[in-house]
Amino acid sequence: MSLVETDDVESGESISLHQRILSDIREKILSGAWAPGHRIPFEHELTAEYKCSRMTVNKALSQLAKAGLIERRRRSGSFVRQPQSQAAVLELHDIRIEVEALGLPYRYERLKRMKRRSSAEDRSRLGLPAPGPVLWLEGLHFAGERPFALEQRLINLSAVAGAAEEEFFEIAPGPWLIGRVPWSEAEHRIRAVAADESIADALDIDPGAPCLVVERRTWSAEHPVTHVRFVYPAESHTLVARFTPSQG
Amino acid sequence: MSLVETDDVESGESISLHQRILSDIREKILSGAWAPGHRIPFEHELTAEYKCSRMTVNKALSQLAKAGLIERRRRSGSFVRQPQSQAAVLELHDIRIEVEALGLPYRYERLKRMKRRSSAEDRSRLGLPAPGPVLWLEGLHFAGERPFALEQRLINLSAVAGAAEEEFFEIAPGPWLIGRVPWSEAEHRIRAVAADESIADALDIDPGAPCLVVERRTWSAEHPVTHVRFVYPAESHTLVARFTPSQG
DNA sequence: ATGACGATTATGTATATACATATCGGGACG
DNA sequence: CGTCCCGATATGTATATACATAATCGTCAT
Known part of the structure; x- marks a missing residue:
């Protein structure tokens, strides 16, 4: 699996747009700028910010949800998850x-x-x-x-x-x-x-x-x-x- | 601990189609029916088999690739990966x-x-x-x-x-x-x-x-x-x- | 043979669109 | 005042389409 992560903004790298969105948001969460419980912008807002389709934003957010960084609730939006205290x-x-x-x-x-x-x-x-x-x-x-x-x-x-x-x-x-x-x-x-x-x-x-x-x-x-x-x-x-x- | 994200809900009938495709293929791989190196059907073949669009098939295969179960090569197709030595x-x-x-x-x-x-x-x-x-x-x-x-x-x-x-x-x-x-x-x-x-x-x-x-x-x-x-x-x-x- | 090159093919990414589904809020009604 | 229902809203899933990209294959010229 790829640990290729790009937090650098410089240099026209050929990463896909949904990966950039994902990486931007992850950065905000891991840096603490968006604390647990914080509501992430709605898909349609990110759509406007990145000037792309909702599908592209959705792909990024879905992956973040699967990775456990955010939690998505219909009608309410997406939220930074509380850190899991883990049993295993x-x-x-x-x-x-x-x-x-x-x-x-x-x-x-x-x-x-x-x-x-x-x-x-x-x-x-x-x-x-x-x-x-x-x-x-x-x-x-x-x-x-x-x-x-x-x-x-x-x-x-x-x-x-x-x-x-x-x-x-x-x-x-x-x-x-x-x-x-x-x-x-x-x-x-x-x-x-x-x-x-x-x-x-x-x-x-x-x-x-x-x-x-x-x-x-x-x-x-x-x-x-x-x-x-x-x-x-x-x-x-x-x-x-x-x-x-x-x-x- | 899991080789693949086990976010499937199993018993319910309300599994999404791409998850069913993903789960079918995972089953074939983990059961050994498709050995490492085996070429899994092309997207357009799965499209026909499941009567769905290529995007849906693509979503399933992309997730399998990210989970490390399969490897995808342009022009060649998708292949069952060699078992990841340490996972289990x-x-x-x-x-x-x-x-x-x-x-x-x-x-x-x-x-x-x-x-x-x-x-x-x-x-x-x-x-x-x-x-x-x-x-x-x-x-x-x-x-x-x-x-x-x-x-x-x-x-x-x-x-x-x-x-x-x-x-x-x-x-x-x-x-x-x-x-x-x-x-x-x-x-x-x-x-x-x-x-x-x-x-x-x-x-x-x-x-x-x-x-x-x-x-x-x-x-x-x-x-x-x-x-x-x-x-x-x-x-x-x-x-x-x-x-x-x-x-x- | 052998090497160059274009055609073909499968995947990678993105778009616009559509409808389904869960849920929050508010209004109607008892 | 509480409850039920309905509409609004954000996400969830799927479609058809388009073009980009990488790799392979066959063909043709050297």
Whole structure:
């Protein structure tokens, strides 16, 4: 699938009109200019603005609706959706809930925070086609006094308005993002590793001890949003996921 | 999690025509009736078959293309795509396919096989309410000459009749079961462990080396079918799973 | 053979039009 | 005052049509 997205307006690129409309609106939503609940212009208004037929506008809006960014209601119009709080991934990765389910007090502590222009490695991790501003975060999730998980996160600042101003001192970026950015797709990579020096140090375990590493990339309407890596000490964690076959 | 957006409402008769076309074709592809590489009918042929305009057919095919199920080429037609390797890894977990995707020859070798009346531990692993016959299997999956994964499996014989007569000498029980028992639900537990003596021995790695352990329980119409534990050496494997939020 | 080139073909995008459908609001009526 | 119904309105789906674009095929000339 194509991550070809064009937020740049310059240079007569040969993207189709309905894609440009879609991309314009997505930009408004992801930048925060149109908040959740905001009513998007009616089809006939966009028709006038872009000087095209309703079918063309409709195509763009239908795709945004399918991507989950907007919600369409007959007779009322189209609205920016509330970000979905999600069961599927939540089940996997709301660490606070997992910790509290163990009956232990939860705490998040920021280790590092750096705003920078994306390096080549950043772009490859996020799946970004072009350079842009990103936010790098590192933090620790605690269960009681013990480190429960190490988090290393990269946020695509051009997709998440407002993240640049957030300090994330004691607020974990995961819940913060879920409350603000609707996600349309997520990819998980799960593997086991031996703890290296820095991981062992952060998690207070022995170097070489087995750890579970969960990496997640998240997209919103084909826009990369964030890449996060969780490192769990082996004893502390089991992931559970339930599936029902997709009736295809 | 889905390969294609499953926004179909099924039971209702009020599905739009382009959705019915889309769903018909998806059915043919996912059922295997149209193998990868197969050329699906031209738009003008589908136009005739469904007695509708080309735009309607085009809408269905465009969505299938965006979902990644088919690939469209001007002048040539539309073709069923090669299965996207990672989409259903967690769901199916067919090790042969994973190994062959690496370009390595695959082989399965049985280590142990025992038919017995379920012990208390067996019942707890399978989620069985009452004692009954079970089959215990242990085997090794090879990628080339190297062990790729250790498999320990419990099959509920009262749910899977023919399994008792199968030797599983070089046939892995996973694919065998999938071909015979439709599953309606699966639960995965994923964690990292340090290899103990017997695991290290079977996988030919050092004791204490990190391993990824994936356990799966499967049900068919509320009947426990099988419990399986895969143990992967850390370097050999990354699980990949893609999710799309279910929009309620 | 081989390479150039135009005709053919299937898809890609956009248009104008039409009617269906859900729903909000307001007016008629009990 | 509440309820039912009806018209207005935005979206949902489908049609016929048009032209653009990319790729393939056959033909013809070198």
